[in-house]
Amino acid sequence: MKRGAADSSDQIGALFELTGVSVQFGSAQRGVPALTDLHLRIAPGERVALVGANGSGKSTLLRVLHGLIRPAAGHLISPGAARQAMLFQKPHLLRLSVQTNVALGPWLRGLPWRQANTLALAALERVGLATVARRNARALSGGQQQRVAMARAWALNPDVLLLDEPTASLDPHAKREVEALMEEFASQSRALTLIFASHNLGQVKRLASRVIYLEQGRVLADLPVDHFFGGTLLQQKYPAAHLFVKGELV
Numbered sequence: 001m002k003r004g005a006a007d008s009s010d011q012i013g014a015l016f017e018l019t020g021v022s023v024q025f026g027s028a029q030r031g032v033p034a035l036t037d038l039h040l041r042i043a044p045g046e047r048v049a050l051v052g053a054n055g056s057g058k059s060t061l062l063r064v065l066h067g068l069i070r071p072a073a074g075h076l077i078s079p080g081a082a083r084q085a086m087l088f089q090k091p092h093l094l095r096l097s098v099q100t101n102v103a104l105g106p107w108l109r110g111l112p113w114r115q116a117n118t119l120a121l122a123a124l125e126r127v128g129l130a131t132v133a134r135r136n137a138r139a140l141s142g143g144q145q146q147r148v149a150m151a152r153a154w155a156l157n158p159d160v161l162l163l164d165e166p167t168a169s170l171d172p173h174a175k176r177e178v179e180a181l182m183e184e185f186a187s188q189s190r191a192l193t194l195i196f197a198s199h200n201l202g203q204v205k206r207l208a209s210r211v212i213y214l215e216q217g218r219v220l221a222d223l224p225v226d227h228f229f230g231g232t233l234l235q236q237k238y239p240a241a242h243l244f245v246k247g248e249l250v
Contacts, residue, residue: 014041015082015160015193016065020074023060023217034060035217038074042193044159047186049208049225050197052244056214058197062086062162065195085158089165091149093137098129101137102152109156116155123151127181143174150181161185163196167203175200182207201245205229213241 021038024031035057042048050058063069064076066086093101102120107113124130127147132140137148146166153161163182167175186194186207198204204211204225211228213221221228221238228234228241235242 013043014077015044015046015079016040016042017077018064018074019076021064021071021076022073023057023064023069024072033217035064035071038217038219040212040219040222042195044193045191047194047207047209048196049204049211050195050214051199051201051204051211052214055216057217058214059164060217061214062164062195062197065160066162079159082159083156084160084162085153085156086162087146087149087153087164087166089168090142091145091152093145093148095136095138097134098137098140098148099124099133101148102155105152105156119155120151123155124148126154127151128177141174143170143177146170146174146178147181150178150185154185159191160193160195163194165197165199168199175203179203179207201229213238213244215240215244 018038018040021035021040022033023035024033026032038061050061052058060069064071065078066084067078068086094104099117099120102123103113103116106119107116111119121130121133124133127150129144129147129151132144137145140148149166166182167178170178182194182196183206186192194207196207208225211221211223211225212219213228221234221241223234223238229245234245
């Protein structure tokens with residue numbers, strides 16, 4: 001992996017550390033590599049954007065960090081005591097009320113049900129959905145469902161928030177609402193670590209402090225956001241990433 005000035009984790013101490021991590025889907029003989037020999041360090045409080053074409057490994061990397069996929073090779077050091085929450089492109093909501101969907105997380109973590117419901121209502125207030133607390137969660141629009149997922153994450157008070165294309169299937173208004181919540185969550189606590197995959201380069205510019213560009217399961221560029229979009233350094237040292245930013249590499 002080529003590493004740039006974004007490696008502030010060397011001085012601060014890594015929250016996640018991946019050493020030679022590889023993931024393969026399928027059998028050992030006919031498997032498809034999804035990640036290959038990744039070496040990454042992510043520090044507490046960073047805002048990391050994962051970019052790259054479809055199939056580059058962004059979603060797989062997020063699932064590895066969240067413990068949903070175990071590496072076939074290499075080592076992952078992750079924050080065992082840290083609270084993590086992950087949002088998917090299409091959130092999975094149960095056929096229950098909006099408030100119950102949010103309350104279940106804190107309740108499963110040991111909070112009494114009455115307190116979990118109170119916390120859920122506060123979380124829905126935070127995302128502007130308190131008025132639909134008693135509606136069936138699956139009856140909401142796509143943008144509202146994603147905001148419910150944000151409320152569910154906020155109710156868990158996470159140290160790490162992982163998001164996999166959280167605004168990809170939303171209309172422009174809903175995208176702005178979810179993006180504003182991402183910004184708010186990341187700004188409310190310097191300790192919150194935000195790691196998200198996105199095809200929206202404008203969103204990456206607005207929200208990220210560091211950009212990791214993946215191609216065919218490998219990290220080809222890892223730079224502070226201003227260097228990634230600055231042009232000269234990217235063009236000279238990371239030509240594939242430069243073409244991707246220009247829209248010439250699909």
